[in-house]
Amino acid sequence: MKITWNWLLDYVDVSDLTPQEVAQKMTNAGIPVEHMEPFVDGVSGVVVGEVVHVEQHPNADRLRICTVDVGAQAHLTIVCGAHNVAASQRVPVALVGAKLPGMEIGKSKLRGVISEGMICSVSELGIDPYLFPKEQTTGIFVLAQDAPVGEDMNVYLGLNDMVMELELTPNRSDCLSLRGVAYEVAALFGRSVRMPNPQLQTLEVTVRDLSVSIETDLCTAYAGQVVEGLQLGSAPMWMQMRLLAVGMRSINNLVDITNYVMFEWGQPLHAFNYEVIDRQQVIVRQAVTGEQIVTLDGQTRTLTEAMIVIADPSKALGLAGVMGGQNSEVTADTTAVVIESALFDPLQTRRTGKTLQLRSEAGLRFEKGPDPTVISAALARAVELMVHYAGGRIAASPVLLGDAFDHMKYKKVVVGTSRVERLLGFSVSARQMLDVCNRLQFGVEVEADHFVVEVPSRRPDITIEEDMIEEFARLIGYEHIPTTMIEGPLTAGHLTKEQYVRRIITDHLIAQGLQEVVTYSLVSLEELSRIGLEPDHEWPQSIPLLHPLSDDHSVLRTTMLPSLLAVAKMNVSYRRLDLRLFEMGKVYWSKQLPLLEQPDERLMLAGLLLGRKHPEHPYDRARAYDFYDAKGITESILARTGIHAPVVFERAATPYFHGGQSADLSIQGVTCGRVGRVHQAVANAYDLPDCYYFELDVRALVEASTNELYVAEIPRFPGVVRDLALVVKHELAVSALLATVKEVAGEELNAMNVFDIYTGDGIEEGDKSVALRLFFQSLSRTLTDDEMETTINRILTHVKSVHGAVLRE
Amino acid sequence: MRERLLELQVQALAEIEKVDALEELETWRVGYLGKKGELSGVLRTMGTLSVEERPLVGQIANDVRAELETAYQTREKSLQIAAMRKREAKETIDVTLPGRKSWLGAEHPLHKVIRRIEDIFLGFGFTVEEGPEVELDYYNFEALNLPKDHPARDMQDTFYITEEILMRTHTSPMQARMLAERYPATDIRMIVPGRVYRRDDDDATHSHAFMQVEGLVVGHGVRMSDLKGMLLQFAREMFGEDQEVRLRPSFFPFTEPSAELDIRCIYCGGSGCRTCKQTGFIEILGCGMIHPNVLQMQGYDARELSGFAFGMGVERIAMLMYRVEDIRQFYQNDVRLLEQFATLTR
Numbered sequence A: 001m002k003i004t005w006n007w008l009l010d011y012v013d014v015s016d017l018t019p020q021e022v023a024q025k026m027t028n029a030g031i032p033v034e035h036m037e038p039f040v041d042g043v044s045g046v047v048v049g050e051v052v053h054v055e056q057h058p059n060a061d062r063l064r065i066c067t068v069d070v071g072a073q074a075h076l077t078i079v080c081g082a083h084n085v086a087a088s089q090r091v092p093v094a095l096v097g098a099k100l101p102g103m104e105i106g107k108s109k110l111r112g113v114i115s116e117g118m119i120c121s122v123s124e125l126g127i128d129p130y131l132f133p134k135e136q137t138t139g140i141f142v143l144a145q146d147a148p149v150g151e152d153m154n155v156y157l158g159l160n161d162m163v164m165e166l167e168l169t170p171n172r173s174d175c176l177s178l179r180g181v182a183y184e185v186a187a188l189f190g191r192s193v194r195m196p197n198p199q200l201q202t203l204e205v206t207v208r209d210l211s212v213s214i215e216t217d218l219c220t221a222y223a224g225q226v227v228e229g230l231q232l233g234s235a236p237m238w239m240q241m242r243l244l245a246v247g248m249r250s251i252n253n254l255v256d257i258t259n260y261v262m263f264e265w266g267q268p269l270h271a272f273n274y275e276v277i278d279r280q281q282v283i284v285r286q287a288v289t290g291e292q293i294v295t296l297d298g299q300t301r302t303l304t305e306a307m308i309v310i311a312d313p314s315k316a317l318g319l320a321g322v323m324g325g326q327n328s329e330v331t332a333d334t335t336a337v338v339i340e341s342a343l344f345d346p347l348q349t350r351r352t353g354k355t356l357q358l359r360s361e362a363g364l365r366f367e368k369g370p371d372p373t374v375i376s377a378a379l380a381r382a383v384e385l386m387v388h389y390a391g392g393r394i395a396a397s398p399v400l401l402g403d404a405f406d407h408m409k410y411k412k413v414v415v416g417t418s419r420v421e422r423l424l425g426f427s428v429s430a431r432q433m434l435d436v437c438n439r440l441q442f443g444v445e446v447e448a449d450h451f452v453v454e455v456p457s458r459r460p461d462i463t464i465e466e467d468m469i470e471e472f473a474r475l476i477g478y479e480h481i482p483t484t485m486i487e488g489p490l491t492a493g494h495l496t497k498e499q500y501v502r503r504i505i506t507d508h509l510i511a512q513g514l515q516e517v518v519t520y521s522l523v524s525l526e527e528l529s530r531i532g533l534e535p536d537h538e539w540p541q542s543i544p545l546l547h548p549l550s551d552d553h554s555v556l557r558t559t560m561l562p563s564l565l566a567v568a569k570m571n572v573s574y575r576r577l578d579l580r581l582f583e584m585g586k587v588y589w590s591k592q593l594p595l596l597e598q599p600d601e602r603l604m605l606a607g608l609l610l611g612r613k614h615p616e617h618p619y620d621r622a623r624a625y626d627f628y629d630a631k632g633i634t635e636s637i638l639a640r641t642g643i644h645a646p647v648v649f650e651r652a653a654t655p656y657f658h659g660g661q662s663a664d665l666s667i668q669g670v671t672c673g674r675v676g677r678v679h680q681a682v683a684n685a686y687d688l689p690d691c692y693y694f695e696l697d698v699r700a701l702v703e704a705s706t707n708e709l710y711v712a713e714i715p716r717f718p719g720v721v722r723d724l725a726l727v728v729k730h731e732l733a734v735s736a737l738l739a740t741v742k743e744v745a746g747e748e749l750n751a752m753n754v755f756d757i758y759t760g761d762g763i764e765e766g767d768k769s770v771a772l773r774l775f776f777q778s779l780s781r782t783l784t785d786d787e788m789e790t791t792i793n794r795i796l797t798h799v800k801s802v803h804g805a806v807l808r809e
Numbered sequence B: 001m002r003e004r005l006l007e008l009q010v011q012a013l014a015e016i017e018k019v020d021a022l023e024e025l026e027t028w029r030v031g032y033l034g035k036k037g038e039l040s041g042v043l044r045t046m047g048t049l050s051v052e053e054r055p056l057v058g059q060i061a062n063d064v065r066a067e068l069e070t071a072y073q074t075r076e077k078s079l080q081i082a083a084m085r086k087r088e089a090k091e092t093i094d095v096t097l098p099g100r101k102s103w104l105g106a107e108h109p110l111h112k113v114i115r116r117i118e119d120i121f122l123g124f125g126f127t128v129e130e131g132p133e134v135e136l137d138y139y140n141f142e143a144l145n146l147p148k149d150h151p152a153r154d155m156q157d158t159f160y161i162t163e164e165i166l167m168r169t170h171t172s173p174m175q176a177r178m179l180a181e182r183y184p185a186t187d188i189r190m191i192v193p194g195r196v197y198r199r200d201d202d203d204a205t206h207s208h209a210f211m212q213v214e215g216l217v218v219g220h221g222v223r224m225s226d227l228k229g230m231l232l233q234f235a236r237e238m239f240g241e242d243q244e245v246r247l248r249p250s251f252f253p254f255t256e257p258s259a260e261l262d263i264r265c266i267y268c269g270g271s272g273c274r275t276c277k278q279t280g281f282i283e284i285l286g287c288g289m290i291h292p293n294v295l296q297m298q299g300y301d302a303r304e305l306s307g308f309a310f311g312m313g314v315e316r317i318a319m320l321m322y323r324v325e326d327i328r329q330f331y332q333n334d335v336r337l338l339e340q341f342a343t344l345t346r
């Protein structure tokens, strides 16, 4: 919402203050003045002039020599290049020495003729030509015939004004009018409001009949009056300029007047051609489904039953509160109009506007529900202005229908005196409260322990006690609210187990040198095919948005892989080739589509490794990441998370992983993640080299995580180390060999590591040697050589019978 | 014999001076002090001496042996030191070469900010709650005093999935969820960090997805001054000891009275700059007293209980704190930006 300073001063006298002072106070009171700038900056020395005589320039086809009267003794000679200059026009004349935005006017010689100034166009005056009718912006700015010759253009056009842009919160629709802003400013500075007081005029003898009937509950009040004898033309310049300053395009005097009154009172008006009304009957009714109307913008609109139309007995004339119909449009030969000032159901107006995608200043105000008490005032004001500025005559008494006129003039809100302090935390005296009510011009009855406030209908946002308490706080000033600490029981803050485990994991990975990333959850459907998932894959289907803004963010992700690959791709394109990325983020798994209930939002820990495992050093050869690095990180996460249950890694066939380097991991039969080398085709699709990925289900990790709070005893007896190199078939999984060893190793086996895998000389083709280091430890005694001999023999016999493993020579 | 011993001593000591390798020293030791060495050889002839002479010569012999052993040890030590020096000279490296580095990981700035906010409110006795991002219309709007068709819904253009299911537009639905879940609670202090979504085109200051931290306090006699006091403490923890806060009236459908909270501009300290539009203050969050309808809808008596709520944008705070100019940078994950956070201690 834009207003101008001078316009505001018409209704509340704060001329002793600067616009900045008023803006500051409004901002602090919850009506932020987001932006404030001079309407037009830097124009001086420009006056209204009359073109007395025009003749062709002898040396230039396109130039004309004008004799111009600017109210001074001598006429000026001005060379002008505009095609539309003509004798007897009133025009803005920049005198020698005048300042215009970005230029200064001096005496000049144009093709041999001295020019004593310049006739200006709209944009040369620094006015946005966009909001002007086209005929006024091509060539020089032709002013009204009554423009006073010699008057300063700043005065004539009201250019010396400040435009203030208010950033209104949705509750303060009252400030969608100068009247509302004036009441607010008056309350802030303890001033009074002086609105015009137009009165509806009745006519003894009706010249033009008009009957109105309301046939829907969605119209609660309707006021209309016929004005005849109108001459379509331009609105007075000051009115055009004010509308222009607040961002309204000037159309013609009739439309400009309805807009001006709307800005003044907040009540949207509509003027439509009286002549086209069949049988002089206006009917407000709901549309018939399928009914069509061509609106002012030339579009054919198909209506539904819920929409409200203004009609006559044979046809719809307009969409109530949204847009008029082309058939009743005011045109150059219109001389009689009906001015309509009415109230339509805010929700329905909003819905109609949304459905037809028609947003307008009028619609905006109808949606919020204008003040029902200004319907007749706004109508009277518009009639008055049309009589004054458009040659109109009242042709009939006004028609007033509906019950909103006096109904709801004010609403009573009871405020408990002690409740104010209990909610705000500081004491507000009865006198202060009374003062606030007076400043707001709210009626008030003071009782022993409460106030009954009569909130006028112009403030529909105040309906309950708390709203009124906010008004007290707002006008006394939020800066008076003290700072206190909550009273009541002391509580200990704490994280949940899951939140705690998540922090441990994050810290662990960061300490491992991984970089955390955060990516969007809304991805494109295409991403899934890029990682090799066919549209009919058996994984959870992505949940689509109803109305995405772009294809890039149109579905909820079901895997984190594309997100991390995209991050890697972008960084690799900047030649950052060593990347260790992780993200803890959600994936969204639907149970069925379309969704009937909220999906499963799963927190996933995903990591992507590519490039070298360590930074370079002159004495080290940097090694590239491989599968075991990714697996090692996942194992370290599991260990760090306190998972003591056995974790099983099994070869898996995940579509986006390398066929031979892909594993699923599970804890006690519950699958909780996967790790693998990204499939070459997938890596290629993202222009990436070899990379390794892991994804873990965080909830599963948290569930498997134990809360052990005790430590194990440190052994007092020495342990024994034995190394075994076993030759087995190449395809035997080492994990199977280890499991077999464990079966017979006895409880003294404390740890077992694989320290070498060897193929080549001395080992037959198809075999491999697996070197194990076994560590035996007893808590109760020193293990003897004989004992160890027996155990090792037992192990060797067992692995031989199960895997055919033999001790390497 | 005495002369022979003293001669031996002089000779041995003269020789040891010339020894300059540990192997030579060993030869010297064997030659003089060994079982078959010179000294033993002399002593073996002790039998030829008279009974009176023997103790005297024995004493001299012991003195000579002690003397030679001391000389041996001294020489051994200095030769050892020399040998080590030699080895060290050979092992000398260029200590100015860089050390072997590990990759330095870093927390993402948005999560860094959230963690800091969490820690501050944990200190105030809050819990950290999380809720669904794919939310029901009821919790996102209706339970927050935003019935269908409420004009304030325009403030938040919404990504719908079905008529009733949507991407939450704020973390506030957790207010209603927690009030319902903990009914009939008389004391709630929680914050809710999380992702939210708006149907906005991405640009330098807008993102279709961003993060918020919601706060909710419910109890007997909770006042707006408590809200201001707590947020002042928060602002001081977060932005510096000497921070000041300012409340300005605002509007949220689910709070009444409502306010925006400003802190003193962290760039100019309040004197006015481009960031604070010369006001000296910057807005960091919206807050207010819980609207009685919100309490009542979950079965609470708004005359009995009161409370406050606040909500802040994580990106906005991160942008202010770390002077990031474009919100999209947080989601682009350019490691040239992210790795800088590995060396930031705050």
Ligand SMILES: [Zn+2]
Residues within 6 Å of the ligand: B265, B266, B267, B268, B269, B270, B271, B272, B273, B274, B275, B276, B277, B278, B280, B281
């Ligand atoms: Zn500043």
